[in-house]
Amino acid sequence: MGHPIVVQGVSKQFRRYHHGRPRTLHEVLLRGLCHWRSTEGFWALRDVSFSVAPGHMAGVIGANGAGKSTLLRLIGGVGRPDTGRIELNGRIGGLLELGAGLHGDLTGRENVYISGVVAGLTRREVEQRFEAIVDFAELQEFIDNPLRTYSTGMRVRLAFAVAVHIEREILLIDEVLSVGDLAFRRKCMERIAQFKTQGRTILFVSHDIRSIVELCDEALWLHGGRIAAYGPADAVVDQYVAAVKAAT
Numbered sequence: 001m002g003h004p005i006v007v008q009g010v011s012k013q014f015r016r017y018h019h020g021r022p023r024t025l026h027e028v029l030l031r032g033l034c035h036w037r038s039t040e041g042f043w044a045l046r047d048v049s050f051s052v053a054p055g056h057m058a059g060v061i062g063a064n065g066a067g068k069s070t071l072l073r074l075i076g077g078v079g080r081p082d083t084g085r086i087e088l089n090g091r092i093g094g095l096l097e098l099g100a101g102l103h104g105d106l107t108g109r110e111n112v113y114i115s116g117v118v119a120g121l122t123r124r125e126v127e128q129r130f131e132a133i134v135d136f137a138e139l140q141e142f143i144d145n146p147l148r149t150y151s152t153g154m155r156v157r158l159a160f161a162v163a164v165h166i167e168r169e170i171l172l173i174d175e176v177l178s179v180g181d182l183a184f185r186r187k188c189m190e191r192i193a194q195f196k197t198q199g200r201t202i203l204f205v206s207h208d209i210r211s212i213v214e215l216c217d218e219a220l221w222l223h224g225g226r227i228a229a230y231g232p233a234d235a236v237v238d239q240y241v242a243a244v245k246a247a248t
Helices: 023-031 068-075 108-118 123-139 152-163 182-197 207-217 233-246
Strands: 003-017 038-052 057-061 084-086 093-095 169-172 203-204 218-223 226-232
Touching: 003 207, 038 057, 038 068, 038 084, 038 108, 038 218, 038 226, 057 123, 057 207, 057 233, 068 084, 068 203, 084 218, 093 108, 093 182, 093 233, 108 123, 108 152, 123 152, 152 182, 169 182, 182 207, 207 233, 226 233
Parallel strands: 057 203, 057 218, 093 169, 169 203
Antiparallel strands: 003 038, 003 084, 218 226
């Protein structure tokens, strides 16, 4: 069996549109289609190649707009690269944009079942995991309340709890812990570390370089959509920090 994650020569281009482009059909009819056309393309990723070994955790670092989330979305199957290829060996699960699929008018309990089934579990499997999910989220008192009464942090806790109780060989994690109290964030990081000890392969995007050093075997530094460095996590983080300091 090859590496669970293999990325070879991946590039992805998006289009920039004119800031004054029409936003409604009425504006298009009044101003014409010339204002609708994109002005130029830009490469979010350029010739990105790397692989992650079984049981390894790789961190992805870089400034905002470096291409980190674009890379995770492509690996997760959201969109396709314009060039190159992505090969995945194993079932994939993502902790990306947590809470995006939750329904405000349904209760926390109902959202757990719906989210679990959408993620590929049977209803029986959700039932077997339900108590563990609620305990992890620490929402026992609120689980039968409508989700619209939850705070943002409570929603994230519920979504994360569902996600980490779905067994997958490959996990993609995109800065999902920016919302929530310190104790819960620590609990989530401990669960991620547990996944690693279980032999799962993890790709982890984070601005928290301390977590990258503590949890990850390797780090991938993206700059302007290109790989600036890839190697042992501590060495790459040192290079990144030095570059940030030199630029300020």
